[in-house]
Amino acid sequence: xxxxxxxxxxxxxxxxxxxxxxxxxxxxxxxxxxxxxxxxxxxxxxxxxxxxxxxxxxxxxxxxxxxxxxxxxxxxxxxxxxxxxxxxxxxxxxxxxxxxxxxxxxxxxxxxxxxxxxxxxxxxxxxxxxxxxxxxxxxxxxxxxxxxxxxxxxxxxxxxxxxxxxxxxxxxxxxxxxxxxxxxxxxxxxxxxxxxxxxxxxxxxxxxxxxxxxxxxxxxxxxxxxxxxxxxxxxxxxxxxxxxxxxxxxxxxxxxxxxxxxx
Amino acid sequence: xxxxxxxxxxxxxxxxxxxxxxxxxxxxxxxxxxxxxxxxxxxxxxxxxxxxxxxxxxxxxxxxxxxxxxxxxxxxxxxxxxxxxxxxxxxxxxxxxxxxxxxxxxxxxxxxxxxxxxxxxxxxxxxxxxxxxxxxxxxxxxxxxxxxxxxxxxxxxxxxxxxxxxxxxxxxxxxxxxxxxxxxxxxxxxxxxxxxxxxxxxxxxxxxxxxxxxxxxxxxxxxxxxxxxxxxxxxxxxxxxxxxxxxxxxxxxxxxxxxxxxxxxxxxxxxxxxxxxxxxxxx
Numbered sequence: 001x002x003x004x005x006x007x008x009x010x011x012x013x014x015x016x017x018x019x020x021x022x023x024x025x026x027x028x029x030x031x032x033x034x035x036x037x038x039x040x041x042x043x044x045x046x047x048x049x050x051x052x053x054x055x056x057x058x059x060x061x062x063x064x065x066x067x068x069x070x071x072x073x074x075x076x077x078x079x080x081x082x083x084x085x086x087x088x089x090x091x092x093x094x095x096x097x098x099x100x101x102x103x104x105x106x107x108x109x110x111x112x113x114x115x116x117x118x119x120x121x122x123x124x125x126x127x128x129x130x131x132x133x134x135x136x137x138x139x140x141x142x143x144x145x146x147x148x149x150x151x152x153x154x155x156x157x158x159x160x161x162x163x164x165x166x167x168x169x170x171x172x173x174x175x176x177x178x179x180x181x182x183x184x185x186x187x188x189x190x191x192x193x194x195x196x197x198x199x200x201x202x203x204x205x206x207x208x209x210x211x212x213x214x215x216x217x218x219x220x221x222x223x224x225x226x227x228x229x230x231x232x233x234x235x236x237x238x239x240x241x242x243x244x245x246x247x248x249x250x251x252x253x254x255x256x257x258x259x260x261x262x263x
Numbered sequence: 264x265x266x267x268x269x270x271x272x273x274x275x276x277x278x279x280x281x282x283x284x285x286x287x288x289x290x291x292x293x294x295x296x297x298x299x300x301x302x303x304x305x306x307x308x309x310x311x312x313x314x315x316x317x318x319x320x321x322x323x324x325x326x327x328x329x330x331x332x333x334x335x336x337x338x339x340x341x342x343x344x345x346x347x348x349x350x351x352x353x354x355x356x357x358x359x360x361x362x363x364x365x366x367x368x369x370x371x372x373x374x375x376x377x378x379x380x381x382x383x384x385x386x387x388x389x390x391x392x393x394x395x396x397x398x399x400x401x402x403x404x405x406x407x408x409x410x411x412x413x414x415x416x417x418x419x420x421x422x423x424x425x426x427x428x429x430x431x432x433x434x435x436x437x438x439x440x441x442x443x444x445x446x447x448x449x450x451x452x453x454x455x456x457x458x459x460x461x462x463x464x465x466x467x468x469x470x471x472x473x474x475x476x477x478x479x480x481x482x483x484x485x486x487x488x489x490x491x492x493x494x495x496x497x498x499x500x501x502x503x504x505x506x507x508x509x510x511x512x513x514x515x516x517x518x519x520x521x522x523x524x525x526x527x528x529x530x531x532x533x534x535x536x537x538x539x540x541x542x543x544x545x546x
Contacts, residue, residue, distance in 0.1 A: 066445065
């Protein structure tokens with residue numbers, strides 16, 4: 001087992017730029033990720049931050065191979081998964097899981113929570129592992145009979161987390177998983193993630209545009225801007241001594257409670 | 264809790280029950296036709312020609328809905344006509360549904376050349392006027408029940424294909440499909456266990472609608488005398504015969520028409536009612 005669960009080097013992703021497509025001939029390529037290199041050590045919670053359009057979601061989708069990179073290498077536990085076919089990727093899938101941003105659309109509306117959590121395990125909804133996973137995320141086992149639309153936003157996101165951890169993956173990608181939730185649900189989901197990381201020894205990549213969330217959870221942070229890494233540092237260092245102007249800009253954008261204002 | 268759902272369910276309940284009652288009558292009439300029809304639907308008696316329905320002056324007891332110009336009992340003929348209508352509705356409706364939905368789901372989910380091929384085929388198919396296409400098909404296949412069913416399937420699969428393809432396309436973009444990929448599902452498994460349950464309500468609503476349409480198409484073909492041989496009573500055939508004597512004996516045309524209308528309406532309402540009742544998302 002390699003010490004780094006992910007080793008990404010010179011990762012490039014580009015898409016056809018249809019807005020500038022000539023009448024005849026192929027559209028020019030638009031680079032989303034411009035040669036990104038970083039590693040994810042085992043047991044680390046890595047934050048990936050950046051503004052809107054910085055390529056953080058594309059990076060995440062590429063890491064779980066929902067998208068194929070156009071260049072570079074991406075080693076997962078020593079296997080280069082950058083260009084694996086769907087079929088070749090399938091045996092590795094249980095080891096790499098993802099929690100989605102929108103819990104409503106990422107849960108099948110016509111399947112009960114139990115079936116949703118059980119399906120990736122190839123188990124029935126009454127499998128003990130389903131109840132166990134639900135318990136891990138703080139939901140009662142009876143929730144297995146519910147449909148997603150019967151749950152609150154925070155509960156749905158817990159189901160999304162339960163589905164990901166039920167597989168006992170080595171790596172989980174969490175893509176903006178709290179940005180759709182209200183502040184109190186956010187805090188609960190973050191607390192839950194902290195607990196799970198400690199209990200299960202997860203390696204997590206946590207994508208967010210919110211640095212205060214990152215500070216809470218992550219041990220290392222990558223700052224992305226327009227498809228390039230501008231800073232890659234330990235969380236404490238990043239918040240104490242931001243090296244790049246863009247990082248300082250992001251840090252300044254965090255709203256801080258000001259004790260001098262009374263209302 | 265007080266919300267609008269209670270009243271909606273009550274309304275759909277009435278709709279579901281009314282249509283279910285008519286469809287049950289329809290199915291029972293079809294199954295029990297030889298035992299419950301008061302007369303032989305083919306027995307002619309010129310002395311009893313054009314008898315009005317029971318509540319009109321000049322009616323003969325025992326002929327509840329009157330007789331046609333050859334003295335055949337209209338009620339018995341409607342009951343026997345239900346048999347053909349039921350067979351056509353069930354077999355043609357289901358076969359159309361299976362063929363159209365399967366092609367639609369493949370086109371919408373796999374995209375690529377399969378989608379291009381199927382979609383172009385649908386476009387070409389729909390450019391044909393359907394009734395003329397049916398008549399042409401029957402001319403080639405020959406008359407008979409099998410040809411009628413085959414003609415309906417061959418013409419109407421596009422109705423399913425288009426709608427199911429669009430719905431599948433929509434569902435394929437949802438995150439739960441990506442999530443199935445991350446979970447390591449094969450494409451076929453994703454289609455069968457994740458997308459199908461979400462497209463199924465649409466398919467069921469369309470299926471019941473299609474059963475009604477199948478009954479109508481059969482009636483149209485009977486009307487132009489291209490369906491079943493005339494010694495087997497069909498609603499369409501009765502309407503065609505009634506048309507010639509509409510001024511002397513309106514009941515020969517009107518009663519089969521009412522039966523046809525109620526059946527088609529009930530099929531559509533039944534489908535919608537079922538959907539509202541059993542879809543976990545709407546419930």
